[in-house]
Amino acid sequence: MSREQQILDAAEKLFAERSFDGVGVDAIGREAGVTGSAIYRHFDGKDEILAALFDEATDALLLSVGEPGGDPWEELSRLVKAHVEFSVGRRRLSVIWQREQRALSGAHERSFRRRQRRYIDRWVDCLDRCYPGHARDTLVAAIRAVHALMFSDSARPDGVREPTALPALLTGLTVAALDGLAAPGAARLRAVDRAG
Numbered sequence: 001m002s003r004e005q006q007i008l009d010a011a012e013k014l015f016a017e018r019s020f021d022g023v024g025v026d027a028i029g030r031e032a033g034v035t036g037s038a039i040y041r042h043f044d045g046k047d048e049i050l051a052a053l054f055d056e057a058t059d060a061l062l063l064s065v066g067e068p069g070g071d072p073w074e075e076l077s078r079l080v081k082a083h084v085e086f087s088v089g090r091r092r093l094s095v096i097w098q099r100e101q102r103a104l105s106g107a108h109e110r111s112f113r114r115r116q117r118r119y120i121d122r123w124v125d126c127l128d129r130c131y132p133g134h135a136r137d138t139l140v141a142a143i144r145a146v147h148a149l150m151f152s153d154s155a156r157p158d159g160v161r162e163p164t165a166l167p168a169l170l171t172g173l174t175v176a177a178l179d180g181l182a183a184p185g186a187a188r189l190r191a192v193d194r195a196g
Contacts, residue, residue: 072129
């Protein structure tokens with residue numbers, strides 16, 4: 001593992017446990033097994049470390065969903081599955097994604113917003129095809145809501161047992177929540193069943 005990755009792993013652990021504001025560069029260095037000043041050989045500071053973690057999260061999500069598909073219901077199933085897998089498999093990074101976006105500043109924030117928009121646009125395009133007739137701001141609000149739902153277990157305290165079949169539970173709850181976009185009497189989303 002590279003020194004840079006050791007620093008990122010240490011920061012991910014500490015930011016998730018204590019928050020971005022609750023951790024200094026020296027603490028990250030101790031956790032990574034280097035001096036705080038050694039971190040500056042790899043990063044400009046704590047802000048750049050946080051930005052690198054957000055880049056890692058965004059890249060992981062975009063890579064896991066692949067290219068857009070032709071069938072919007074299969075696309076939606078893929079989006080939900082990838083987001084649930086990320087939230088369950090990368091709990092600490094999920095906590096940081098939810099809680100620390102406001103800690104980004106300046107160029108780091110602008111870069112993250114541009115990258116995040118690519119991911120959100122994938123969701124908007126897909127939901128617009130599955131549930132036509134909604135304004136973009138309504139779809140974005142629905143996306144934020146289901147993302148929060150899918151991330152909801154990532155803040156579970158260490159030592160508390162993971163619920164049985166957590167990915168299936170989060171997927172089912174997300175599917176049910178998205179059903180709220182369906183017109184009354186319209187066919188309901190069964191993305192999990194359709195994707196098999």
